[in-house]
Amino acid sequence: xxxxxQRFFYSxxxxxxxxxxxxxxxxxxxxxxxxxxxxxxxxxxLKVLVNPKASESIKQGEQASRYLGSGxxxxxxxxxxxxxxxxxxxxxxxxxxxxxxxxxxxxxxxxSWTILLDKRQSMRFGTRQFLKVQQAxxxxxxxxxxxxKLGLPVELICMDKQxxxxxxxxxxxxxxxxxxxxxxxxxxxxxxQESSLNDELIICQKKMQAxxxxxxxxxxxxxxxxxxxxxxxxxxxxMVKIVLVFDEAEKFLPAMSxxxxxxxxxxxxxxxxTKQAANYEQWxxxxxxxxxxxxxxxxIKPLYLSTVNSLNILSLR
Numbered sequence: 060x061x062x063x064x065q066r067f068f069y070s071x072x073x074x075x076x077x078x079x080x081x082x083x084x085x086x087x088x089x090x091x092x093x094x095x096x097x098x099x100x101x102x103x104x105l106k107v108l109v110n111p112k113a114s115e116s117i118k119q120g121e122q123a124s125r126y127l128g129s130g131x132x133x134x135x136x137x138x139x140x141x142x143x144x145x146x147x148x149x150x151x152x153x154x155x156x157x158x159x160x161x162x163x164x165x166x167x168x169x170x171s172w173t174i175l176l177d178k179r180q181s182m183r184f185g186t187r188q189f190l191k192v193q194q195a196x197x198x199x200x201x202x203x204x205x206x207x208k209l210g211l212p213v214e215l216i217c218m219d220k221q222x223x224x225x226x227x228x229x230x231x232x233x234x235x236x237x238x239x240x241x242x243x244x245x246x247x248x249x250x251x252q253e254s255s256l257n258d259e260l261i262i263c264q265k266k267m268q269a270x271x272x273x274x275x276x277x278x279x280x281x282x283x284x285x286x287x288x289x290x291x292x293x294x295x296x297x298m299v300k301i302v303l304v305f306d307e308a309e310k311f312l313p314a315m316s317x318x319x320x321x322x323x324x325x326x327x328x329x330x331x332x333t334k335q336a337a338n339y340e341q342w343x344x345x346x347x348x349x350x351x352x353x354x355x356x357x358x359i360k361p362l363y364l365s366t367v368n369s370l371n372i373l374s375l376r
Contacts, residue, residue: 082242083178083193089238092197096204096234099371136160170272171212171227173263174199174237177277177304178219178245179253186308189366195276195304196241200234201370202274207233218254218277220246222262256281260289269296276302279350291357301354301361302373310343 084092136149139159149160176199182192189197199215206213207230215225215237225240256277263273273293279286279301293299347363354361364372 080244082244083190083196084238084242088193089242092200092238093234095370096201099201099374100204100208135163137163170270171214171268172202172206172272172274173214173216173267174202175216175259175263175273175275175277176218176241177256177275178217178241179280180245180248181278181280182304183245183248184309185306185366187306187367191278191304191306191366192245194364194366194368195302196238197370198276198302198304198364198373199241200238201373203228203234203237207231213237215240216259216263217241218256218259220253222254222259257283257285257289260286260293264289264293267293267297272298272300274300274302276304278304282350282353287353287357290354290359294358299359301359302364303350303361304364304366305347306366310347311340 136152137160139148139161143161147162149162152160176195178192178195182190182195184191185193203213203215205211207228210230212227212229213233214227217223217225217240223240225237228236256279267273290299351361362373
C-alpha cells in the first residue's frame with residue numbers, strides 16, 4: 060500500500076547486506092530490551108486490557124477437565140454418586156427418568172495469546188533509531204514479557220518468506236524463548252514471493268479457539284478489503300489487537316534539498332523535491348487515516364508505534 064517507500068530506502072539508512080545471516084537485534088540490544096521492559100513494569104502491576112471474548116467461551120487448555128462449580132459451562136450429566144452436591148442434581152432429567160443425575164461442567168481455562176509478527180521485506184525499512192522489523196520484535200518482547208509474568212500460554216507466528224510457528228510457551232523462560240525464535244535473520248531482499256497476511260489470518264481463523272487473543276504486529280502494507288473481512292470474522296470469537304509499526308519518514312519526509320531515495324535493489328535512485336515531499340505528506344496522512352477508519356469500522360482501534368517510540372507507549376493501551 061505504501062508502494063513508494065516500500066521500494067525505496069534513504070541513501071543514508073541501514074544497508075541490509077551488511078547484516079546478512081546476523082540476528083535482527085544484537086545481543087546488546089536484546090539485553091537493553093530486557094532492562095527497558097523491567098523498568099517499564101517495575102513498581103506497577105501488570106495491567107492488560109480485559110478480553111471480553113474470554114467470558115463468552117470456555118477458556119482453552121490441553122485437557123478438558125470437569126469441575127462441579129458455579130458459573131461454568133454445562134457439559135453433561137452422570138449418575139448421582141454419594142457425596143455429590145444436591146444443588147448439582149439435574150432435576151429435569153430426574154423427573155423424566157426417575158433416576159438421580161449430577162450435572163457436570165467444563166472448567167474455565169486460561170486465556171491463550173497468539174502473536175503474529177511481520178518480518179517481511181516492507182518491515183526492513185528505517186531512517187532513525189530502529190528498523191520497523193527491529194521495533195516489531197521489541198514490541199513482541201513487550202507482550203511476551205507480560206504473558207510470562209501473568210503465566211499465560213503464548214505462541215509466536217513469524218511471517219517472512221514462509222510462515223514459522225513457535226511452540227506454545229508458558230511461564231518462566233517464555234520471553235527468552237520467543238525472542239530467540241523471532242530474532243533470526245530475515246531472508247534476502249531479492250526473494251520474489253513472501254507469505255500473505257490474508258493467508259495467515261485464514262489459518263488463525265480456523266485454529267484459534269474462542270476466547271483467545273491475537274496480537275498482530277505489522278505495518279499492514281498488504282491490508283485490503285479481504286483482510287478487513289477476515290479480521291472482522293476473527294473479532295467475532297477472539298480479541299484482536301493490532302500494533303501498527305511505522306517509520307517517521309513514512310509520514311514526513313525530511314525538509315531538505317537534494318533528497319535522494321535508493322531502491323531496495325540498489326540500482327534505482329530518484330530525487331525528491333520540496334514540493335514532492337509536501338504532496339507525499341498529504342497523501343500519507345490520508346493513507347493512515349483511511350487505515351484507522353477501516354479498522355475502527357470493525358471494532359479494532361490500532362495502536363501506532365513509531366520506530367523511535369519507547370515501548371512504554373504500549374502499556375498505555
